[in-house]
Amino acid sequence: GAGVSQSPSNKVTEKGKDVELRCDPISGHTALYWYRQSLGQGLEFLIYFQGNSAPDKSGLPSDRFSAERTGGSVSTLTIQRTQQEDSAVYLCASSFGTGVNIQYFGAGTRLSVL
Amino acid sequence: AQSVAQPEDQVNVAEGNPLTVKCTYSVSGNPYLFWYVQYPNRGLQFLLKYITGDNLVKGSYGFEAEFNKSQTSFHLKKPSALVSDSALYFCAVRANTNAGKSTFGDGTTLTVKP
DSSP: OOSOEEEOSEEEEOTTOOEEEEEEOOTTOOEEEEEEEOTTSOEEEEEEEETTSOOBOTTOOSTTEEEEESTTSOEEEEEOSOOGGGOEEEEEEEESSSTTOOOEEOOOEEEEEO | OOEEEOOOSEEEEETTSOEEEOOEEEOSSOEEEEEEEEOTTSOEEEEEEEOSSOSEEEOGGGOEEEEETTTTEEEEEESSOOGGGOEEEEEEEEETTSOSOOEEOOOEEEEEEO
16 A cells, blocks of 8 residues: 555454554565554554564563564554553554664554543 | 653744744764654654754755754754644654664644634
C-alpha cells in the first residue's frame, strides 16, 4: 500500500482478555517500530525490528507485551491479560533502514480496556 | 541515554504572527533531530530533520528549525502562522551511535487563532 496500515482502528476489550494489533508497513521498508501514546503523554517506544536482526525489545513495559514480524513485513503486537492502564493509542511506523531515515506512521489503533 | 524536553504543553498564537515551539535534547554523541506533526485522529507526519551541516533546516509547510549545539536546542519556527497549523508537534532525537531507537518529547499543542 501507499502508507503504513494499522488494524483495527479501534478495539474495545474487557480486562483480562488478550488482544492482537496488526501493522502493515510500507513495502520495502526494512525497519518497523511500535509506540504507545497515552492521553496527555508523548510517544513511548515499545519495540523495533530491523531486517533479520534481533528486535530491540527494551521498551516493552511488561512480559504481557510481545511482538513479532513475519517475513520481514507484517507485524503483530500482542497484549495478554489486558489491564485498564493498557488503554492507549498504539502507533506503528516504518522506515527504509534506520539511522537518519524518516519514520512513516500509521493512523494507530485506539485500545480501550474496560 | 537520550532524552527530549518540550517545555510547553500548549502554545497559542494569532494567525499571521510568528510561532516558536521549543525543544531541548540530551544525547551521548552527535544528535539526529526530527520534528513531526500530528493532526487529530492521524498518525505522525514528518516535518524536518537535522543531521549535519547548516544549522537552519527548512521543512514542509513553511516550517524551519534551528540547531543550537551549545544550548542543545532544536526549536521549531514559522514566520507567519496559519489556522491550519493547529496540531500536536513532537520533537525527537536519536544519537548517531544509537541506530533505530528515537526518543520523542511529550508533544506541544499549537493553537493558531484567527
